[in-house]
Amino acid sequence: MKNTMLAAVVEQFGGPLVIKEIPLPSPGAGQILVKTEACGVCHTDLHAAHGDWPVKPSLPFVPGHEGIGVVVAMGAGVSEVKMGDRVGVPWLYSACGHCEHCLAAWETVCAQAEFGGYTKNGGFAEYILADPRYVAHIPAGLEAAAAAPIICAGVTSYKGIKECQVQAGDWLAVSGIGGLGHLAVQYGKAMGLRVCAVDIDDGKLAHAQRLGADAVVNARVGDPIARLREVTDGGAHGVLITAPSLEAFHQGVAMTRKRGTCVLVGLPPGEFPTPLFDVVANCITIRGSFVGTRKDMAEALAFAAAGKVRADFELQPLSAINNVFERLQRGDVPSRVVLDFS
Numbered sequence: 001m002k003n004t005m006l007a008a009v010v011e012q013f014g015g016p017l018v019i020k021e022i023p024l025p026s027p028g029a030g031q032i033l034v035k036t037e038a039c040g041v042c043h044t045d046l047h048a049a050h051g052d053w054p055v056k057p058s059l060p061f062v063p064g065h066e067g068i069g070v071v072v073a074m075g076a077g078v079s080e081v082k083m084g085d086r087v088g089v090p091w092l093y094s095a096c097g098h099c100e101h102c103l104a105a106w107e108t109v110c111a112q113a114e115f116g117g118y119t120k121n122g123g124f125a126e127y128i129l130a131d132p133r134y135v136a137h138i139p140a141g142l143e144a145a146a147a148a149p150i151i152c153a154g155v156t157s158y159k160g161i162k163e164c165q166v167q168a169g170d171w172l173a174v175s176g177i178g179g180l181g182h183l184a185v186q187y188g189k190a191m192g193l194r195v196c197a198v199d200i201d202d203g204k205l206a207h208a209q210r211l212g213a214d215a216v217v218n219a220r221v222g223d224p225i226a227r228l229r230e231v232t233d234g235g236a237h238g239v240l241i242t243a244p245s246l247e248a249f250h251q252g253v254a255m256t257r258k259r260g261t262c263v264l265v266g267l268p269p270g271e272f273p274t275p276l277f278d279v280v281a282n283c284i285t286i287r288g289s290f291v292g293t294r295k296d297m298a299e300a301l302a303f304a305a306a307g308k309v310r311a312d313f314e315l316q317p318l319s320a321i322n323n324v325f326e327r328l329q330r331g332d333v334p335s336r337v338v339l340d341f342s
Contacts, residue, residue: 001024001072001073002024003023003024004021004022004023004024005021005022005023005024005125005126005127006019006020006021006125006126006318007019007020007021007022007062007121007124007125007126008062008063008064008124008125008318008321009022009060009061009062010048010049010057010059010060010061010062010063011059011060012059013049013050013051013056013059014049014050014051016322017049017063017124017321017322017325019318019319019321022062022125024127025121025127025129026073027073027074027075027078027129028075028076029075029076029077030075030076030077030078030131030132030133031074031075031078031129031130031131031132032071032073032074032075032078032081032087032129032130032131032132032135033071033072033073033074033127033128033129033130034067034069034070034071034072034087034089034127034128034129034130034135035069035070035072035126035127036067036068036069036123036125036126036127036128036341037068037069037070037086037144037145037341037342038067038068038069038144038145038147038148038338038339038340038341038342039064039066039067039068039122039123039124039148039338039339039341040064040066040148040149040151040152040153040313040336040337040338040339041064041066041316041321041324041325041328041333041336041337041338041339042065042066042152042153042179043179043244043328044065044091044117044118044152045063045064045065045117045122045124045325046325046328046329047267048061048063048117048118049063049325052269057118057119058119061117061118061121061122062117062121062122062123062124062125063117063118063122063123063124064116064117064122064123064124064125064128064339065089065090065091065093065115065116065117065118065122065123065151065152066088066090066123066148066149066151066152066153066338067088067089067116067122067123067128067148068086068087068088068089068123068138068144068145068147068148068151069086069087069089069123069127069128069144069341070084070085070086070087071083071084071085071087072127074132078132079132080132080133080135081132081135081137085137086138086144086147087130087132087135087136087137087138088135088136088137088138088147088148088151089116089122089123089128089130089135089136090116090134090135090136090151090152090155090291090297091115091116091117091118091152091291092107092108092113092115092116092134092291092293092294093113093114093115093116093119093120093130093131093134094113094114094120094131094133094134095107095108095110095112095113095114095134096110096111096112096113097133099111099112105293105295106293107134107293107294108290108291108292108293109290114131116128116130123339124318124321124339126341134294136151136294136297136298136301137298137301138301139301139302139304139305140305141305142301142304142305144342145313145315145338145340146304146310146311146313147301147304148311148313148336148338149179149183149311149313149335149336149338150183150300150301150304150309150311151297151300151301152291153179153180153183153311153336154183154187154300154301154303154304154309154311155291155292155296155297155300155301156180156265156289156291156292157180157181157183157184157187157240157242157265158183158184158187158292158296158299158300158303159289159291159292159293159296159300160180160184160240160242160263160265160289161184161187161188161191161193161238161240161263162296163261163263163287163289164237164238164239164240164260164261164263165238165261165285166191166193166237166238166261167192168191168192168193169192169193169194170193170194170236170237170238171193171194171195171196171232171233171235171236171237171238171257172184172188172193172194172195172196172236172237172238172239172240173195173196173197173198173228173232173236173238173239173240173252173255173256174188174195174196174197174198174208174213174240174242175198175199175219175239175240175241175242175243175248175251175252175255176198176199176241176242176243176244176245176248176266177197177198177199177201177204177205177207177208178204178242178243178333178334178335179311179333179335179336180242180265180266181197181199181204181208181240181242181243182204182207182208182211182311182312182335183309183311184240184242185197185208185211185212185213186211186212186303186308186309186310187300187303187309189211189212189213190303190308190309193238194214194215194232195208195212195213195214195215196213196214196215196216196217196228196231196232196236197209197213197215197216197217198216198217198219198224198228198248198251198255199216199218199219199243200218200219200220202218203334204334205217205218207312207334207335215228215231215232217231219247219248219251224251224255225251225254225255228255229255232257234257234258235255235256235257235258235260236255236256236257236260237257237260237261238256238260238261238262238263239252239253239255239256239260239261239262239263240263240265241262241263241264241265241266242265242266243266243268244266244267244268245266245268246268246270246272248266248268249264249266249268249272250275252264253274253275253278253279253284253286254275254278256282256284258282258283258284259282259283259284260284260285261284261285261286261287262284262285262286262287263287263288263289264286264287264288264289265288265289274286311335311336312334312335312336313335313336313337313338314335314336314337314338315337315338315339315340316337316338316339316340317339317340318339318341320339321339324337324339
């Protein structure tokens with residue numbers, strides 16, 4: 001094995017990624033090395049590369065938290081995986097394992113959590129150093145490129161629906177039918193829900209209908225809140241907001257049925273003023289949801305392995321990453337891009 005690897009590196013916030021050879025990491029005790037087969041590209045990677053969030057990554061770093069590959073080297077003491085296993089290195093790179101949140105199986109909010117492609121180098125590289133306790137175990141028969149979007153967009157959508165606390169037959173409104181939302185429609189249908197897709201793009205709404213949505217609402221036409229309330233006979237029992245738009249957040253709360261739950265997943269910039277009277281008087285729950293736990297990950301992947309959920313994606317080489325980022329910036333990626341390392 002050579003001692004360097006090709007990677008796309010963020011050297012300055014807001015600048016183009018630099019594709020270059022960097023040292024190949026060697027796994028220490030309790031670590032594994034994964035040879036990358038595919039890595040999905042997420043809007044979060046763009047935020048990371050631009051330094052958009054309050055806690056910024058340390059420069060230089062390699063983005064990517066949807067990396068799928070094969071274990072090719074292991075440090076001492078690794079028992080969770082074996083050589084040749086196909087695994088995913090997700091956003092939740094690792095956690096402490098012993099705080100109150102980890103003990104309650106809520107490791108995603110551990111104060112000592114590390115994040116792939118953010119605080120740890122990620123999957124925009126030929127190899128990824130990983131913590132075997134937190135990798136996703138990819139089911140047999142699920143190809144690498146198809147698995148990549150599931151370990152971020154998929155698990156985030158799936159967990160968000162669970163946090164809506166809906167049950168079979170209830171109405172789920174999915175706001176934003178992009179990388180996350182097109183998967184949320186499929187998860188919702190697979191979970192026995194009636195799904196209403198909300199977006200400002202008729203093409204994406206037509207896509208949602210092809211994926212099984214029971215109803216669609218264009219958020220820019222007429223009175224979308226009234227239309228959704230009419231379609232769902234009073235509002236959705238659960239609303240999942242994946243769109244990075246404050247207007248979508250305002251609409252989402254108003255689309256929530258009395259005693260329903262509105263789950264926030266998208267991360268638009270700015271503050272979110274809440275209509276307090278409506279929330280109190282209608283007993284609405286507003287809840288944030290952040291990716292998913294290892295158990296959520298296994299469940300989300302099982303749906304995909306069973307053929308009930310499939311990400312729509314296009315393949316691109318690592319060399320195209322700056323063009324992909326430009327397309328993401330202007331909203332020109334219909335669903336998901338996956339970098340192909342094969």
